[in-house]
Amino acid sequence: MVDYIVTVATGDLAFAGTFNNVYIKLVGTKGESDRTWLTSLKWPLSFYSGTVCVTVSCPFSIGKLILVELDKQPLFVYLEDNWFPAKVEVKSPEGDTYNFPIYRWITDSEVHRFREATALRVFDDAHPLGKYSRDQELMEREEDYRWDEYLEGIPYSIRSEGPLDLPCEVRFSFTKTTEFLFTAVTGLSELGLSGLSDSTENWPDMETLHRVSCSKLTNILEYVQEHWKEDTFFGYQFLNGVNPMLIQRCSVLPNNFPVTDDMVSLSGQHTLADEMKKGNIFLCDYKRLDGLKANVVNGKKQYLMAPLVLLHKTPDDQLMPIAIQLKQTPADDNPIFCPTDSEYDWLTAKIFVRSADFNEHQLNVHLLRTHFMAEVFAVSLLRNVPMVHPLYKLLVPHTRYTLQINNLARGLLISKTGVFAKFAASGGKALRTILKRSLSSVTYRSLCIPDDIADRGLEDVPNFYYRDDGLKLWEIIHRFVQGVLSFYYIYDSEVQKDSELQMWISDIYKHGFLTQPGTGIPESFTTVAELVKFVTMVIFTCSGQHSAVNAGQFDYSGWMPNTPFTLQRPPPTTKGTTSETTMLKTFPAVNTTVNGMSTVYLLSRQSTDSVYLGQYPLEHFSEKKPRKLIEDFQRDLHELSEAITVRNVDLEVPYTYLDPKVVENSVAL
Incomplete structure (x- = not known):
């Protein structure tokens, strides 16, 4: 007889243990053990204490172990x-x-x-039992993770009737569920807004709005309240707010934005043409919002504009707005507003821009480009790649909680009865149109921050911390991914013949990008370099990019005038017709404001069981090389975090959203 010492560890989760009888069988290249009952002196608490150690005896050696079989049977x-x-x-x-x-x-x-931890590509898995278990796992996963077309023209999602219909392995933990539900239920009271959620009245004055918005202030939110009217802060947010994805360098004015030199005031005697040649003029164009029928909130028609914004980089490196046109088509009743206009004309124009930015950010930049993309990456991984594959081991930490948070988003935020339908200008039919238009604009280069920054001409814009931190984070992730994947794929031919890799990217192309030609999204992988770049993009999207566009929501949107969900009056058609009174009537009503604040508060609250970038509490890799690469990855992330901390000491508005110590591994919120 030969003995195998077996140690079984129960996970450190609430209710992870079992009182059932647990059995194990060892399967090797030369045979298998008997099905053995696992118990110890601590029975029946064996599987609540973390580990149980037993001896499995066999008449002879069963060779190199391939897999173990586990089952549990209820006590009578x-x-x-x-x-x-x-x-x-x-x-x-x-x-x-x-x-x-x-x-x-x-x-x-x-x-x-369950397979032994050594990663195996599909063509390495030579033993019939290994192949069989691999095929069986994928057959089960294809059934558990089925595609569903939530809305025509947007990325597919996982088919489920609700969070409890999802496979157990992708649901929230007990801790996450409890904290999320508690914040959702108590958000209004935590913010001191109880009793206001049903009021459809307008805000009577700014003092009242200040008074009800002073609870739970973050340092940045307090700064926003004090500086939201200022042009310098308005311009700053295009670089380092929650939507740094729209601004681009402008070398030629759009034909539908007829700004002239006599409209704008530039430093010195420079003309617009001169400043454009120097690279000092920037454009934000909200054309995706053009022609939409805005929502009806509290029984009132709402207003959502598609503005164009022109900004100028001044000699002291400030990004200042110099012209705003609130609708796409030039007309006499669509004036171009400038800083030289009256205080409330100019402020009202900026408010309409900030409201447009909220809707563009939430539906395109945040929901589509991070949440929906992450779900496509996750479902395709779980359908096509078994646990023993190196890609699964590398990417599964970046799928944590994504399927449930997206399920909740579809039910609570963008459904016909969700928050957007009730309170946002882009709720209703407009929401679907924005999402469809947004997907049609997604390119592979726009999802890769080095390419995106270059394409928008923003390589040398000063004080652009999203770019600075994002490029460094991308490089760290790329170096890690390259190290891991190059360990398993030395030759391009190995990538080409890995059918599971190819099915993964093919599924993404079909169900994520709807086989749209011209996006640059690969339909297959032909080289190791292609694979490394795509996987880098996936990890960056699920971690850093999501953090950049999600973590600051309460900071920048917790003060409604800076980021209105919706607006109740149309924009002025002539200059000189605005005042504080018209501004207050334009702002969303009290209930819309407080429900919006409560929503962004919920979406910015990380749970106590968050797992941050570079942390891998679940040990999927066993080989020394990838484990060493993980240590190097963690060291590089720590160094970046320290550099960001030092940089932020001297900033009036610290930029923290790409600091690795606050970036979660996955789209989990």
Whole structure:
């Protein structure tokens, strides 16, 4: 007889343990063990204490271990419960140690097979039992993770009736669920806004608005309240607010934006043409919002403009707005507003821009380009790539909670009864149109920050911290991904013949980008370099990019005048007709304001069980090389974090959203 020492670890999660009987079978290249009951002196608490160690005896060595089979059976006095095993470690009589990562809920009495941790590409998996278990896993996953067309013309999502219909392994933890629901239910009271959520009245004055918005102030939100009217801060937000994705260098004025030199005031005697040649003029064009029928809120028609904004980089490196046109088509009733206009003409124009920016940001930059893209990457991974594959091991940490948070977003935010339908200018039919237009504008280059920055001509814009931190973070992620994937794929031909890799990208192209030609999204991989860049983009999108456009929502939108969900009056058609009174009537009503504040508060609250970029509490890799690369990755992220902290000391408005210590691994909020 030969003995195998088996250690089974239960995950450190609420309710992860089980009172059921648990059985294991070891399967090797030369045979298999008997199905063995796992227990210890601590029974029946064995699977609540973290680990249980037993001996599995075989008449002879079963060779190199390929997989383990686990199943649990209910005791006759108990109902079947769920169990979350973390991993199994087996020490063989030959002195070898085998690790089997699991990290999945077992909710039934079926036999579940788990592979040894050494990563295997599909063409490496030569043993018939390995191939069989690989195929069976993918067949089960194809059933569990089915595509669904939520809305025509936007990326597909996972098919589910609700959060509880999702596979257990992708749901929120008990901790995450409890904290999320608590914040959702108590958000208004935590913000001191209880009793205002049903009021459809307008704000009577700015003092009242200030008074009800002073609870839970962050340092940046307090700064926003004090500086929201200033042109310098208005311009700053295009670079370092929650939507740094629209601004671009302007070398030629659009034909529909007839700004002339006598309209604008530039430093010195320079003309617009001169400043454009020098690269000092920038444009923000909200054309995706053009022609939309705005929502009806509180029984009143709302207004959503599609503005064009021209900005000038001054000699002291400030980005200042110099002209705003609130509708796309030039006309006598569509004036171009400038800083030389009356105080409230100019401020009202900026308010309409900020409201347009909110809707563009939420639906395109935030929802579509991070949440929906991350879901496509995750579902395709889970459908096409088994746990033993190196790509699965690399990417699965970046799928954590994404499918449930998106399920909640579809139900609570963008559904016919969601927050956007009730309170946002872009709710209703406009929402679908914006999402469709947004997807048609997505290119591969626009998802890769080095390419995107170059294409928008923003390489040398001063004080652009999103760019500075984002490019550094991209490079760190790229170096890590290159190291890991180059360890497993030395030759381009290995990428080409990996059918699981090819199915992953093909599924993304079909269900994420709807096989749209001309986007630059690869339909297949032909080189290691192509694979490395795409996986870098996936990780950056799910971590850094999402943090950049999500984490600051309460900071910048918690003060409604800076980012109105919607506006109740049309923009002025002639100059000289605005005042503080008209501004207050234009602002959203009280209930719209407080529900908007509560929503962005919820969407900015990280849970206590958040997992940040570079942290891998679930150990999927066992080989020394990738584990060393993870250590290097963590060191590089720590160094970037320290550099950002030092930089921020001297900033009036610190930029923290790409600091690795606050960037989650995945789209989890």
